[in-house]
Amino acid sequence: MNSREFCHLTHLDEATLATWIDAGWLLPGQADADPGFSDIDLARARLISDLKDDLGVNDEGVSVILDLLDQIHGVRRTFREFLSVVRAQPETTRRRIAADIRDASMGRDME
Amino acid sequence: MSSNDPYTTLGVKRDASQDDIRKSYRRLAKKLHPDLNPGNREAEQKFKEVTAAYDLLGDTDKRARFDRGEIDASGAERPQHRYYRDFADADDGSHRYASDAGFADFTDSTGAEGMEDILSELFRRSNRRSGGDGRGRGTDIRYSLAIEFLDAVNGASKRLTLPDGAVLDITIPPGTREGQVLRLRGKGRPGHRGTPSGDALVEISVLPHPYFRWEGDDIHLDLPVSLSEAVLGAKVQVPTPTGQVTMTLPKGANTGMRLRLKGKGVPRRGGGHGNEYATLKVMLPSKPDPDLEAFVSSWPGGTYNPRQTMER
Numbered sequence: 083m084n085s086r087e088f089c090h091l092t093h094l095d096e097a098t099l100a101t102w103i104d105a106g107w108l109l110p111g112q113a114d115a116d117p118g119f120s121d122i123d124l125a126r127a128r129l130i131s132d133l134k135d136d137l138g139v140n141d142e143g144v145s146v147i148l149d150l151l152d153q154i155h156g157v158r159r160t161f162r163e164f165l166s167v168v169r170a171q172p173e174t175t176r177r178r179i180a181a182d183i184r185d186a187s188m189g190r191d192m193e
Numbered sequence: 194m195s196s197n198d199p200y201t202t203l204g205v206k207r208d209a210s211q212d213d214i215r216k217s218y219r220r221l222a223k224k225l226h227p228d229l230n231p232g233n234r235e236a237e238q239k240f241k242e243v244t245a246a247y248d249l250l251g252d253t254d255k256r257a258r259f260d261r262g263e264i265d266a267s268g269a270e271r272p273q274h275r276y277y278r279d280f281a282d283a284d285d286g287s288h289r290y291a292s293d294a295g296f297a298d299f300t301d302s303t304g305a306e307g308m309e310d311i312l313s314e315l316f317r318r319s320n321r322r323s324g325g326d327g328r329g330r331g332t333d334i335r336y337s338l339a340i341e342f343l344d345a346v347n348g349a350s351k352r353l354t355l356p357d358g359a360v361l362d363i364t365i366p367p368g369t370r371e372g373q374v375l376r377l378r379g380k381g382r383p384g385h386r387g388t389p390s391g392d393a394l395v396e397i398s399v400l401p402h403p404y405f406r407w408e409g410d411d412i413h414l415d416l417p418v419s420l421s422e423a424v425l426g427a428k429v430q431v432p433t434p435t436g437q438v439t440m441t442l443p444k445g446a447n448t449g450m451r452l453r454l455k456g457k458g459v460p461r462r463g464g465g466h467g468n469e470y471a472t473l474k475v476m477l478p479s480k481p482d483p484d485l486e487a488f489v490s491s492w493p494g495g496t497y498n499p500r501q502t503m504e505r
Contacts, residue, residue, distance in 0.1 A: 083207060090208035091260055109289040122280035122288050129277040153295030155281045160296065 085110070088119040092127045102130065105141070107148055199246035199259070199266050207260075211253060218247040331382035331391035338363065338395050342402035345369045346412070346434040346459050353395070363395055368460035371399045371407075405434065410467025411458040415474050418442060420485075423475045433457040433469050440471065448475045 083091075088110075089099055102108050107130055110118050126148075133139040133147060168179060200207050203217045221243045223229070230236035249268055250256045258264045281290060338353060348367035354360050361380060369375075374396050381391025399407070406413040416431060426444035430437045433454060440452060450473045458467025478485065489495060498504075 087207035111289070122277075122290070125277040125280050126290065148290075149292075149294075151277075151281070152290050152292035155278075155290070156292040157295040158282060159291065160293070 083119050085118065088123065088127070091124060092131070094127065094131075102127070105145060107144065197266055199249050202242050202246040203250060205250075211251070214247070214250050218243060218251065222247075331389070333381045333391040334393050336361075336393060336395045337398065339398045339400055340365060340369070341400055342405060342407070343434055345371075345397070345399040346407075348460075361393060361395075365397070368410075368462065369397055369399070371397065373397045404432070407459065409459075410461050412467070412469040414469070414471055416452075416471040417474045417476045418446060420475060420477060423447060423473070431469075431471055434459075442473075446473055446475075448473055 085096065085099060088094075089096055092099075094102075099108070103110065108119075108123055108126060110123060111120070130144060130148070133144050134141075139147065168176060171179070200209070203214060203221065205214055205217050209217075222240065225236045225240040225243060227233075227237045227240055245267070248255075249259055249264075249266065255264065255268065259266070281288065336353060338351065340349065340351065344351070344365055346368065348369070349365045351363045351365060352360050353363055361377065363375060363377065365375070374394050377393040377395065379390045380393035383390045404414050412434060414432070416429070418427075418429060421427075422429060422442055423446045424444070426446065427442045428439050429442055431440045431454065435457070438454060438457065440454065442452075452471045452473065454469040454471065456466045457469035460466050
C-alpha cells in the first residue's frame, strides 16, 4: 500500500509518518516492485503508537526499544535455526550436547 | 476479485471517500445485478460480494472498525489483534527490520574455534534471506590490500583509492598478520533513510621481505658474517624491523649459530614484542683470495672434518 493508504489505516498524518521514517522506525520498501508498506509496517506502526500514546515512551525511548526488539527477534530467529539443526542430530549427539550445556552452566554457577 | 478485502472487491483505495465508495458500488451493482444478467451465475456471486463489501464500507462506523482490524470482511469480530511480534517473529524472519546486531560480536576473531564457523554459517544464511541487507543497513564491501612487510610489523596509515574515486583511510595496527581482516565501521554501502551504512572489510596480505621472515611473533633472518668476524668475534650491525642495532659476535661464531635480539620481533596483540633471531652464515670472500689460500695451506687446523658424523 502507498503512504496515503498507510496513513489512513494507522491514523497518522503524512508529516508524522515522515518523521518516523527519518528516525529509522519504519523502513518502507524502496523498489518499484515493492508495494511500499506492508502488514509488518502496519503492525510496527501500531506498536510505535502504543509505545508513545499508551505507555508514555518518549522518542529516544522508542528508538532504543525498537532497536532492542529487532535484536531480540534476530537472536530468536538464529537460535531457532540453531535448535532446529540440533534437533535434527542423532539421539546420542543431542544427549551429549544437553550434557555439555548442563556442565557449562554448572561450571558458571561455581565461579 | 477477492472477497477477503472489501476495498479490492469494490475496486477502491483504502483512503477512498464515502462518496467514491458509493459511486463505485453503484457502478458495479448496475453491471452485476442478477436481474440485469439473467443466467449469469458468476455475476450473481460477484454481486453478493460487492453488496457485502458495500454493507461494510458504506457504513462509516463499520468501515472504521474494519480499518482498525476489529472486525473482518464479513463483519464478524476479529478474535485477536495481530501484534508486531506475529510478523517480526515469523518463521523465516526475513524482513527489513531483521537485525543480527545482538550477536554480531560472537563472530569476531576472539570467538571460540568451531563455534565461530557455526555462527558465521548462520549469519550467512540470514544474510542470504534478507538480501544481504538486514534491517535496511547498507551492505558490507570487501577489499583486499597488499602491504609492505615492515608496514605490517610496525603499523602504518594507508590510503585506498576506490574505483569510484572515493578514498578510504586505513590504519594498519602494528603486528597486522597475513589474512587479517580490518573492519572500518560505516565505510560500506550507505543505508537508506537514516539507517547505518555497512562496513568496509579490508583483507590484508603481507608482501615478502628480502631478508626478514615472519614466524609467529618472531622475526628471523640469515645474517652473513665474514670469516674474520666469525673467527675473531666482532660488533656487527644487524637490521631489525625498527632499524639497525649493534650485536656482539662472540669469538668463534659459526654458520648455523642463532643469536637472539630480545624484543625486536613483532608487536603482540596483548602488548610486548616477539624476538628477532639472526642465524649466522659465514661467508668467504666472493672472489678467490690468494692470501687466504696461502694462509689456509699452511694452517695446521685444516685436518678438521665437519662431515665426520655423516661418514660413520
